[in-house]
Amino acid sequence: MLDIFNKTPTFEITHKDTKTKARTGVIKTTRGSIETPYIFPVGTKATVKSLDPYDLLEIGVQGVLANTYHLFLQPGENLISKFGGVSEFMNWHGPVMTDSGGFQVFSLGVSLEQGVGKLLKDEVGVSKPRLNKISEKGVTFQSHIDGAKKFLSPEISIKIQEKLGADLIVGFDDLESPKYSYEETKKSLDLTARWLIRSVKAHKKKSQLLYGVTHGGKFKDLRIESAKFNDKHFNAIALGGAHESKENLYDVISWTVENVDEVKPKHLLGIGEVDDILNAVERGVDTFDCVIPTRMGRVGNIFVHPPIGNEKNKFRIDITKREFEKEKGSLNNKCDCKVCRNYTTAYIHHLFRAHELLGYKLASYHNVYFLNKLMEEIRDAINENRFLEYKKKWLR
RNA sequence: GCUGAGUUGGCGGAGUAGUCAAUCGCAUCAGACUGUAGAUCUGACGCCCGUUCGGGCUACGGGAGUGCAAAUCUCUCACUCAGCA
Numbered sequence: 001m002l003d004i005f006n007k008t009p010t011f012e013i014t015h016k017d018t019k020t021k022a023r024t025g026v027i028k029t030t031r032g033s034i035e036t037p038y039i040f041p042v043g044t045k046a047t048v049k050s051l052d053p054y055d056l057l058e059i060g061v062q063g064v065l066a067n068t069y070h071l072f073l074q075p076g077e078n079l080i081s082k083f084g085g086v087s088e089f090m091n092w093h094g095p096v097m098t099d100s101g102g103f104q105v106f107s108l109g110v111s112l113e114q115g116v117g118k119l120l121k122d123e124v125g126v127s128k129p130r131l132n133k134i135s136e137k138g139v140t141f142q143s144h145i146d147g148a149k150k151f152l153s154p155e156i157s158i159k160i161q162e163k164l165g166a167d168l169i170v171g172f173d174d175l176e177s178p179k180y181s182y183e184e185t186k187k188s189l190d191l192t193a194r195w196l197i198r199s200v201k202a203h204k205k206k207s208q209l210l211y212g213v214t215h216g217g218k219f220k221d222l223r224i225e226s227a228k229f230n231d232k233h234f235n236a237i238a239l240g241g242a243h244e245s246k247e248n249l250y251d252v253i254s255w256t257v258e259n260v261d262e263v264k265p266k267h268l269l270g271i272g273e274v275d276d277i278l279n280a281v282e283r284g285v286d287t288f289d290c291v292i293p294t295r296m297g298r299v300g301n302i303f304v305h306p307p308i309g310n311e312k313n314k315f316r317i318d319i320t321k322r323e324f325e326k327e328k329g330s331l332n333n334k335c336d337c338k339v340c341r342n343y344t345t346a347y348i349h350h351l352f353r354a355h356e357l358l359g360y361k362l363a364s365y366h367n368v369y370f371l372n373k374l375m376e377e378i379r380d381a382i383n384e385n386r387f388l389e390y391k392k393k394w395l396r
Numbered sequence: 397g398c399u400g401a402g403u404u405g406g407c408g409g410a411g412u413a414g415u416c417a418a419u420c421g422c423a424u425c426a427g428a429c430u431g432u433a434g435a436u437c438u439g440a441c442g443c444c445c446g447u448u449c450g451g452g453c454u455a456c457g458g459g460a461g462u463g464c465a466a467a468u469c470u471c472u473c474a475c476u477c478a479g480c481a
Contacts, residue, residue: 044432065431103431112433119430131433144433170431213431240431249430270431291432298435299428322425352435360435 009095009167009209011036011236011265011286017387021257021284024382027265029095029167030207031087032062036265037281037382038375039272040065040097040289041368045074046090049294050361051368053092058338059369060376063094063167065289068160069101073143073150077163085165097168097289100157100199102213102240103270105139106175108132118242118270119249120178134174136191154198162205170238170269171199173213178242185217193229200233211267213240214256218248227259238267239285250279257284272371274303274315278391281378293367298360300352303370305334306394315394319363324349337369 009029016023027034041048041056043064048056056064066086071077083089087096108131111117115125132141138153157172172195176188192215203210212234216222230237237260243249249271257266265286271277272290280288293303300320309315317324319331327345339348339362351359381390 040431042432049432050435067432070432097431099431104433106431108433117430121428123428125428125438173431175431238431243430267431272430276430288431290430291434292430295429295432295434295436299437300435301429355435357435 006207008206015383017382018385020282022281022382022387024379031095034062036286037378038287039371042291045070046086050364060372065097067099069104072160077160081163096166098161098164098166100170100172101152102173110177114177120244154195155202158199158202169208170211171196176217176242189215189222209236211236211238213238215241218244223252223255224259227256231260236265238269240269253280253283275311293371294364297364297367302331303367304332319349320352337366339366
């Protein structure tokens with residue numbers, strides 16, 4: 001390996017907001033820099049669904065997040081390695097973060113079993129059989145693609161992530177259910193701690209920055225314990241786990257940030273609603289990743305600015321509704337993205353009604369642009385010490 | 397004109413005497429979605445009541461029958477399609 005490719009990504013704080021914990025910064029990798037706060041669009045299987053790298057470049061995307069578990073199953077880390085890593089394989093060439101597969105320990109496990117997501121809802125879904133089995137050693141999955149047995153452990157996850165060659169990687173963790181009791185949460189947290197230590201030991205490739213992951217569910221003492229543990233063993237911290245509510249999530253962020261060295265980059269895993277982003281940045285989070293812009297886009301939910309968009313409707317409209325059938329205006333007149341500049345709402349409504357592929361793409365494009373622009377404006381606001389004012393434009 | 401096949405809820409299409417207000421698909425409507433088993437999923441979908449669960453009414457082209465009971469059997473009318481004239 002050439003030396004220039006052996007440099008660990010770095011993080012530097014550029015500016016600290018005077019009234020809150022918000023700060024701007026930059027993560028430097030050999031594939032490029034990421035100005036923070038920033039949200040990674042998710043490209044699970046080495047593609048941000050429906051968007052190609054040229055779309056991403058046009059939008060101003062600085063980095064994407066791919067998934068270890070999915071790429072391990074298909075097409076396999078060895079194949080991707082032969083193409084120089086995920087970033088090169090997908091012709092992106094920019095910074096990439098890979099999740100460890102830890103989320104699939106949850107989404108194909110207790111999440112199915114208990115019918116819950118990572119944020120607890122009033123109504124619990126139906127219980128389904130889990131597709132994995134957890135042991136001290138690791139997790140046995142039944143592949144959702146062909147049913148084959150697959151095994152993932154901290155060592156294997158790190159090994160796969162090395163072959164996938166992302167710039168930022170994540171330790172292998174066990175995600176607790178938001179319904180777990182204190183004892184169950186503690187048990188899960190302890191398992192995660194052991195897995196994280198093993199992740200650190202397995203991590204050899206210095207060109208990759210390894211993030212630890214904090215857990216502890218909704219419990220303050222466990223969250224603090226986890227923050228301190230991660231701070232001790234990692235130079236970059238990802239906030240993970242399940243949350244009882246948005247309020248609890250915000251508390252968890254505060255408890256965690258207060259117990260981690262300020263200079264370390266902090267990533268909030270899997271969160272990306274507008275209010276959550278603003279509240280998290282305010283509490284010191286630097287980066288995010290979320291499927292929301294693309295998943296919402298594919299089902300016809302379009303992000304909109306205030307006053308049409310608000311906390312209640314989660315800043316989105318449902319383009320499939322009949323009311324948009326004859327709408328001549330753009331999707332969002334406060335957006336200057338390619339989609340909003342060039343297509344009528346009626347046309348996009350029609351694409352969705354007709355199940356035309358272009359509809360999914362345009363909606364995803366707009367949504368990714370929308371959040372990317374939000375982050376850009378947040379950075380500007382922080383740099384100009386007016387973050388709280390900026391936040392008020394969105395919330396209340 | 398004759399012969400044969402058919403007519404079911406917005407559409408397509410099951411059902412062929414009781415457990416049928418009627419399987420299923422599509423469409424429609426409503427809701428969900430936060431490290432993507434997701435171009436997905438859930439629910440509603442004749443009308444009117446009432447709480448789960450029921451209760452009432454109107455319904456399987458129109459009309460008339462048989463029968464305890466009919467979307468299902470008989471007769472008749474209308475219409476559609478195919479073949480023969």
